Amino acid sequence: MVHKRAVRHAAFPRVTYGPMLQRDHERIANLNNIYNCNNVEAIQMLRMRRAPFYALVKTFRERGLLTDSIHTSIEEQVAMFLHVVGHNQRFRVIHNTFRRSTEIISRYFQQELYAIWELRGEMIKPASMNTPTKIKNSYRWFPYFKDCIGAIDGTHVTAKVPRSMYVAFRGRKHYTSQNVLAAVDFDMRFTYVLSRWEGSTHDASILDDSLLRPDGLQIPDGKFYLRDVGYACQPGILPPFRKTRYHLNEFFYAKHRPLNARELFNLRHLSLRVTIERAFAALKNRFKALDQKPFHTFDTQVKLVLACCIVHNWILGWGEDELFEEVVSFDEVETGHGVEAGDNDA
Structure with missing residues (x-):
């Protein structure tokens, strides 16, 4: 009796592989x-x-x-x-x-x-305690923000998760994502990154968790980070004034100057905090694995977030390149529209 495997193999001709030189x-x-x-x-x-x-x-x-x-x-x-x-x-x-x-x-x-x-220990380092050069050399921010060491925000990174986790990872973005908390200095370098959180989790909950972790975000006494209006004011975190114009289109596209001290503060707060938005844009522009549907396991997706931030900081150590120039500079837009020309009258 002929074995079934032998019959199956005999049905196909043997393939002879040639040398792999080509x-x-x-x-x-x-x-x-x-x-x-x-x-x-x-x-x-x-x-x-x-x-x-x-x-x-x-x-x-x-x-x-x-x-x-x-x-x-x-x-x-x-x-x-x-x-x-x-x-x-x-x-x-x-x-x-x-x-x-x-x-x-x-x-x-x-x-x-x-x-x-x-390389994470030497590439993702806490921000310097010295006043950032960007603030020190600008009348708009110095001395008002002289103790500011960076900006904090969250971003959504597309995630692929098992069906059982789908609901938790689908938030306001209408697709499954990780909600990643990060802090940057004003050279667009990442100084802290926390990933793995579900996309439906509120940014404030992630920040509270980070502040309680032994290896979480450390804010030295007398220093603070800038944050958007979605966060409450607390020690070390400075959000803008609520119920006051803050977003870019409310100033530039409507061609309105700041009308009072609170609006002027919000405008200058935004012009500094937007650094982290530019950092996220540069990161996702360079590494499409963070901006498109992934195909790795979820644990690998989590590790990739920090790995890409490490490589981002490594590249910045060698100067900016064309990929960074593709990200619109808020400072150039602000100067071009002339919103702050004569804003000291506010």
């Missing part, structure tokens, strides 16, 4: 194109210039966070990771680009994610 040549040519491109092309592919990319690779190699294998260098491992988070590409798409199996890509992706997390 595939290897294509991969090497593609990698050389990435490594030897100019900065404009590097930003398009790797989401950063060549200098911070090679510095990141050097850091991983010197600290032993990543190692070269027989067939895959650290440069290729980092490039694959940046392609995934920068363009939100699935592993099977990266497979066609880098000519690696999806298993290898997945393995190196997790290793790269771990390596980036190891």
Whole structure:
């Protein structure tokens, strides 16, 4: 009696695989194109210039966070990771680009994610206690905000969760999301990040939880963060005046000057607090994995939020690039409309 497996195998012709030289040549040519491109092309592919990319690779190699294998260098491992988070590409798409199996890509992706997390202690640091240069050099903010060390806000990051968690993660955005709390300084660097919260959770509840955590947001005595009107005034948190014009369109698009001291305070409060909105916009503009439907497990999605903030801070350490210039500067808009021209009369 012929075994069923033998019959099934006999029904299909045997495939003879040839040498993989052509595939290897294509991969090497593609990698050389990435490594030897100019900065404009590097930003398009790797989401950063060549200098911070090679510095990141050097850091991983010197600290032993990543190692070269027989067939895959650290440069290729980092490039694959940046392609995934920068363009939100699935592993099977990266497979066609880098000519690696999806298993290898997945393995190196997790290793790269771990390596980036190891940098969180030095890249996500509390804000400086000194008066920020942006405030010190501006008559609009100094000395009124001289003790301000940054801004706090929440943002929604698209999430894919099991059906049993769907209701909790679907909030006012009408899609499942994480509600991420973050703090930034006025150089647009992230100084604190808290992810994993459900999209339906109110921002104030997340902030209260963060302040109670042993490793949560620390606000030194005498210093404060700026926050929008959705939060109550409390020690270390300064929101704008309620029931007073605050939003951008209420001043600029309506072409109304501040009419009293409260409106003037709200306008200057907004012109500083908008820094965190610009930081979120720059982060999601650079890393599409945070702005589009993800395909990773939820635990990986949570880790990716902090990992992208770490890489964001790393890139800022090497100066801004074209992706940051795409984010509209509030200061330029404000100056262009001339709202504060002569606003000291208010």
